[in-house]
Amino acid sequence: MSDITLNSAATVPEAAPRKAPVSQVGIVGWLRTNLFSSWLSTAVTLLLAYLIIRWAVGFVEWAFINAIWSVPNNQTQACRDLKGTGACWAVITEKHRFMLFGTYPYEEHWRPFLVCLLFVGLYIVSAMRRFWRWELALVWVATLTVIGVLMWGGVFGLTYVPQERWGGLPITLILATFGLAFAFPLAILVALGRRSSLPAIKAICVLYVELIRGVPLISLLFMASVMFPLFLPEGMNIDKLLRAQIAIILFAAAYLAEVVRAGLQALPKGQYEAADALGLSYWQKTGFIILPQALRLVIPPLVNTFIGFFKDTSLVLIIGIFDLLTAGKTAIIEPAWQGFGVEVYVTIGAIYFVFCFAMSKYSQNLEAELNRHRRR
Amino acid sequence: MSETMTAEYVASAARTDAPPAITLDKVNKWFGALHVLRDVSLQVAQGERVVVCGPSGSGKSTMIRCINRLETHQEGRIIVDNVELSDDVRALDAIRREVGMVFQSFNLFPHLTILENCTLAPIWVRRMPKAEAEDLAMHYLEGVKSPEQAKKYPGQLSGGQQQRVAIARALCMKPRIMLFDEPTSALDPEMIKEVLDTMIGLAADGMTMICVTHEMGFARTVADRVVFMDRGEIVELGTPTEMFERPKTDRLQMFLSQILRGH
Numbered sequence: 001m002s003d004i005t006l007n008s009a010a011t012v013p014e015a016a017p018r019k020a021p022v023s024q025v026g027i028v029g030w031l032r033t034n035l036f037s038s039w040l041s042t043a044v045t046l047l048l049a050y051l052i053i054r055w056a057v058g059f060v061e062w063a064f065i066n067a068i069w070s071v072p073n074n075q076t077q078a079c080r081d082l083k084g085t086g087a088c089w090a091v092i093t094e095k096h097r098f099m100l101f102g103t104y105p106y107e108e109h110w111r112p113f114l115v116c117l118l119f120v121g122l123y124i125v126s127a128m129r130r131f132w133r134w135e136l137a138l139v140w141v142a143t144l145t146v147i148g149v150l151m152w153g154g155v156f157g158l159t160y161v162p163q164e165r166w167g168g169l170p171i172t173l174i175l176a177t178f179g180l181a182f183a184f185p186l187a188i189l190v191a192l193g194r195r196s197s198l199p200a201i202k203a204i205c206v207l208y209v210e211l212i213r214g215v216p217l218i219s220l221l222f223m224a225s226v227m228f229p230l231f232l233p234e235g236m237n238i239d240k241l242l243r244a245q246i247a248i249i250l251f252a253a254a255y256l257a258e259v260v261r262a263g264l265q266a267l268p269k270g271q272y273e274a275a276d277a278l279g280l281s282y283w284q285k286t287g288f289i290i291l292p293q294a295l296r297l298v299i300p301p302l303v304n305t306f307i308g309f310f311k312d313t314s315l316v317l318i319i320g321i322f323d324l325l326t327a328g329k330t331a332i333i334e335p336a337w338q339g340f341g342v343e344v345y346v347t348i349g350a351i352y353f354v355f356c357f358a359m360s361k362y363s364q365n366l367e368a369e370l371n372r373h374r375r376r
Numbered sequence: 377m378s379e380t381m382t383a384e385y386v387a388s389a390a391r392t393d394a395p396p397a398i399t400l401d402k403v404n405k406w407f408g409a410l411h412v413l414r415d416v417s418l419q420v421a422q423g424e425r426v427v428v429c430g431p432s433g434s435g436k437s438t439m440i441r442c443i444n445r446l447e448t449h450q451e452g453r454i455i456v457d458n459v460e461l462s463d464d465v466r467a468l469d470a471i472r473r474e475v476g477m478v479f480q481s482f483n484l485f486p487h488l489t490i491l492e493n494c495t496l497a498p499i500w501v502r503r504m505p506k507a508e509a510e511d512l513a514m515h516y517l518e519g520v521k522s523p524e525q526a527k528k529y530p531g532q533l534s535g536g537q538q539q540r541v542a543i544a545r546a547l548c549m550k551p552r553i554m555l556f557d558e559p560t561s562a563l564d565p566e567m568i569k570e571v572l573d574t575m576i577g578l579a580a581d582g583m584t585m586i587c588v589t590h591e592m593g594f595a596r597t598v599a600d601r602v603v604f605m606d607r608g609e610i611v612e613l614g615t616p617t618e619m620f621e622r623p624k625t626d627r628l629q630m631f632l633s634q635i636l637r638g639h
Binding site for chain 1: 444446469472473475476477479481483484485486487496497500501529530531545546549
């Protein structure tokens with residue numbers, strides 16, 4: 001380097017930051033780096049774009065342009081004439097009440113409808129961190145009581161509806177909500193028990209997890225519905241839905257316990273020791289120091305398991321409980337509507353998706369919020 | 377490190393006639409088959425400052441961790457503040473309330489703010505009203521020159537700041553005895569002084585302290601007695617002057633020459 005350039009550099013106080021080349025920033029820059037960086041990626045981009053557009057056009061034609069939205073008096077011939085080129089949404093128009101509420105008495109459908117709204121409201125309230133106080137437990141007890149009263153009836157001038165006639169979305173929400181609400185605390189206790197220094201408690205928890213995890217949910221449901229009543233004394237009968245519910249709780253808790261245990265094990269030993277050295281009792285240490293950190297660590301696998309169990313509730317169809325999926329299947333048994341399974345399953349899939357996707361988005365949000373302390 | 381030490385020798389508050397705060401009587405401990413503490417006997421008077429040194433693996437951390445029962449000993453007796461350590465949970469609770477501990481790796485609770493770290497135990501263990509606990513915490517945070525950190529999370533602090541906060545957290549329980557387990561070993565050199573200064577201040581207030589450390593300058597400044605451990609035994613103990621200038625055993629001599637070479 002010559003003296004001249006050195007001197008001239010010294011007289012300029014500081015070079016102003018230059019702008020990045022136009023080809024690197026903004027939409028153009030993004031497209032260039034991500035989609036058209038080489039001839040191969042350009043080719044892949046164009047091919048995928050073609051396929052996506054073709055499928056999208058095909059779907060729009062099937063779902064909207066060629067679709068039939070309603071038919072008079074179960075006259076499905078118009079739908080059949082489409083030969084699959086268009087969706088027969090008429091089946092949903094005709095059967096949506098049955099899909100959503102199953103065999104619940106038709107004129108009482110407002111009750112399960114209200115129940116679904118109550119569930120959704122309960123989820124929204126529980127999701128907001130500013131309501132995370134002990135009073136929330138009262139809200140849960142109150143809401144679930146109202147839900148029970150609405151579903152069963154028999155009081156306040158509501159007609160009694162036996163559990164055998166319940167069906168559809170409320171069943172799915174009941175199984176999932178009660179299932180996870182009871183399974184999660186149970187899972188925490190089992191996970192703590194598995195790490196307990198008391199041998200008996202530890203052995204019971206290990207045995208529980210390994211036994212329950214070792215059998216398929218379907219076999220547990222069968223046991224709950226077929227075998228369990230054999231062991232009950234004559235004349236005593238526990239509601240079938242309750243038996244399925246207990247099976248789901250026990251099954252989910254075993255899985256969740258292992259997720260929680262992973263979080264407990266990920267915590268450094270120093271956190272336990274610091275809490276001990278300060279004189280905190282076991283439950284204070286667990287409640288204030290260990291669980292808040294351990295649960296934050298395992299939000300992704302926890303929500304993964306939650307979403308899995310929300311959908312696994314559909315397995316109750318094998319013991320004849322009318323959840324959302326079973327109600328949908330049953331809706332198209334009627335000869336006039338046979339063959340329109342795609343429309344029904346797409347609709348039911350969309351309902352499941354809304355709930356699962358909401359859980360997923362919420363968990364991402366929660367993870368970012370709760371782990372803020374880890375950012376500098 | 378001695379040249380960085382600002383404080384004069386802190387006059388000992390311990391008197392020979394002061395009642396013992398901690399008594400270890402022929403304490404033995406094994407990790408599996410490994411004999412890590414061998415007939416360790418030590419008396420620490422109230423207000424006395426004891427520095428424990430020795431090569432790594434000598435059992436010095438294990439010994440002080442036995443004092444608040446983070447480790448359990450298998451033989452011998454440990455009496456803290458006139459309460460003997462045993463399987464009795466209530467005795468243990470009483471001892472842990474009176475004994476504060478500072479760890480090598482700070483062990484602050486990362487999900488709580490600095491203030492919450494300091495007030496948690498006073499509120500739940502000492503049953504102190506929240507406002508009072510917060511005043512107390514701010515008092516000790518000022519004592520360790522960190523009051524402006526109160527609303528931050530531990531992850532936002534430097535190592536030296538975290539260790540000072542950890543000292544404040546332990547002090548908020550108003551312990552009568554403080555245990556330090558290599559408090560400066562995990563720190564960058566420029567942060568060691570701020571932590572040692574905090575500890576010197578604490579010694580000047582007459583706190584009973586047992587400190588595992590390799591900071592010989594600190595030992596000279598504050599220690600009433602230095603304990604040298606090797607292979608699970610107390611090999612030698614005496615005043616800092618006796619120990620550092622006239623070591624009696626070869627083992628201590630060798631250890632000191634290694635330490636000095638290291639500096």
